[in-house]
Amino acid sequence: MRILTLSLALASSLGLAACEGTDLERGALGAGIGAAGAAATGGNVAAGAAIGGAAGVVCDDVTPQFCR
Numbered sequence: 522m523r524i525l526t527l528s529l530a531l532a533s534s535l536g537l538a539a540c541e542g543t544d545l546e547r548g549a550l551g552a553g554i555g556a557a558g559a560a561a562t563g564g565n566v567a568a569g570a571a572i573g574g575a576a577g578v579v580c581d582d583v584t585p586q587f588c589r
Contacts, residue, residue, distance in 0.1 A: 551575070
């Protein structure tokens with residue numbers, strides 16, 4: 522269940538953070554979304570922030586088709 526929740530939070534941060542300006546902005550937004558998702562589901566907030574931040578930084582490189 523915990524893996525599913527973190528996976529959903531990661532997918533959400535990819536979708537929401539994909540087209541913000543710089544890598545730093547996307548990383549901060551992704552970290553916030555990941556931390557909020559982890560807190561809401563009783564998960565590890567630091568891990569959620571780290572995963573969300575990493576996803577935010579690389580999302581434009583992984584999914585450039587969504588940033589048009």
